[in-house]
Amino acid sequence: MTAMTLDDLDARLALRAAAAPEDSYTAQLLSRGIEKCAQKLGEEATEAVIAAVTANRPELIKESADVLYHLLVLLRAANVPLGAVMAELDARTARSGLAEKAARQDPQ
Numbered sequence: 001m002t003a004m005t006l007d008d009l010d011a012r013l014a015l016r017a018a019a020a021p022e023d024s025y026t027a028q029l030l031s032r033g034i035e036k037c038a039q040k041l042g043e044e045a046t047e048a049v050i051a052a053v054t055a056n057r058p059e060l061i062k063e064s065a066d067v068l069y070h071l072l073v074l075l076r077a078a079n080v081p082l083g084a085v086m087a088e089l090d091a092r093t094a095r096s097g098l099a100e101k102a103a104r105q106d107p108q
């Protein structure tokens with residue numbers, strides 16, 4: 001069995017987005033609009049943070065899965081392709097995070 005990638009999940013969500021809201025949580029969320037999708041991402045991110053600071057490893061894994069799912073739904077609601085986010089991450093591999101942070105503080 002091969003591990004699921006974000007691309008696999010995103011492709012699945014693209015199919016489910018076209019389903020009836022009664023049959024799909026993804027379609028239901030998208031039909032409720034971008035604010036609801038954003039609210040869900042915020043809730044799940046907070047739950048992941050709580051799991052991390054309370055050292056609840058099993059919960060952190062579950063909440064992290066929720067965060068990734070809800071981020072993909074929010075990107076879909078905003079019409080931002082996952083590829084655009086991956087391209088941004090790709091561009092950042094040219095230098096370290098510390099160098100990028102320094103450039104932000106001293107943009108020359």
Ligand SMILES: N=c1c2ncn([C@@H]3O[C@H](COP(=O)(O)OP(=O)(O)OP(=O)(O)O)[C@@H](O)[C@H]3O)c2ncn1[C@@H]1O[C@H](COP(=O)(O)O)[C@@H](O)[C@H]1O
Pocket residue numbers: 012013016017023024025026027065066069
């Ligand atoms: N990965 C997920 C996934 N992760 C989390 N969730 C749902 O996200 C919700 C978050 O939990 P909550 O307790 O906040 O949910 P809730 O109280 O029902 O939320 P609201 O009433 O506030 O919307 C749960 O209903 C989870 O089932 C997911 N729902 C779907 N997927 C994937 O999306 C695919 C398509 O799902 P459908 O669109 O439902 O067919 C699935 O096969 C999965 O691969």
